[in-house]
Amino acid sequence: MFTGIIEETGTVASADARGDVLAVRIEAAYVLRDLPLGGSVAVGGCCLTAVAVDATGFVCELTAETVGRTAFGARLRPGALVNLERPLKASGRFDGHIVQGHVDGVGRVRDLRMLGRSAELSVEPPPALERYLVLKGSVAVDGVSLTIARLAAGVFTVALIPYTLDQTSLRDVRPGDPVNLEADVIAKYVERLLGMRAAM
Numbered sequence: 001m002f003t004g005i006i007e008e009t010g011t012v013a014s015a016d017a018r019g020d021v022l023a024v025r026i027e028a029a030y031v032l033r034d035l036p037l038g039g040s041v042a043v044g045g046c047c048l049t050a051v052a053v054d055a056t057g058f059v060c061e062l063t064a065e066t067v068g069r070t071a072f073g074a075r076l077r078p079g080a081l082v083n084l085e086r087p088l089k090a091s092g093r094f095d096g097h098i099v100q101g102h103v104d105g106v107g108r109v110r111d112l113r114m115l116g117r118s119a120e121l122s123v124e125p126p127p128a129l130e131r132y133l134v135l136k137g138s139v140a141v142d143g144v145s146l147t148i149a150r151l152a153a154g155v156f157t158v159a160l161i162p163y164t165l166d167q168t169s170l171r172d173v174r175p176g177d178p179v180n181l182e183a184d185v186i187a188k189y190v191e192r193l194l195g196m197r198a199a200m
Contacts, residue, residue: 002042002085003096004145006168007031012080013057022067024076027057031084042085045143045180046070047101070103071178081169083143096145097138098185105129109177110155117162124155125181132183140182144168
């Protein structure tokens with residue numbers, strides 16, 4: 001489980017096909033401190049497994065399923081920035097919201113509007129995800145825990161403070177860019193339970 005509080009941005013060093021998987025090497029520093037071989041790490045909001053770890057980075061292998069359900073097919077290019085977060089420790093502080101690292105869908109950036117040092121990011125979610133989005137509710141965009149500031153048909157807007165712009169890859173998004181979205185898991189459980197109750 002993750003919180004959506006990004007620990008650092010890594011840089012994609014390479015993305016190479018190895019048989020039926022895409023091997024991606026990411027250069028990083030902070031998240032390597034206690035990242036074990038076989039350990040989990042959220043990369044752009046997607047929970048991946050580190051299959052190789054060294055002093056300057058780690059390698060993850062992505063299946064066609066992962067590439068097809070995320071923004072990675074269009075975004076994992078050498079030099080690209082990716083948001084990184086290690087799993088939450090049982091003894092750790094819970095600062096963001098519950099993020100599983102399971103991408104629910106790919107949204108499209110409509111606009112990144114700078115407001116001095118802060119900004120507003122507007123994203124068009126896939127239609128199937130809209131029902132899970134609520135005003136002042138939580139959403140993870142490329143793994144970043146954010147609060148929905150405005151909500152309209154076919155688009156939601158989040159506010160980005162200067163720290164978020166400085167510390168995450170969201171500062172580099174442009175209109176039309178795909179982004180990984182994860183809705184609040186609580187909304188999905190509530191929908192499931194109410195659906196089962198209605199069917200009784």
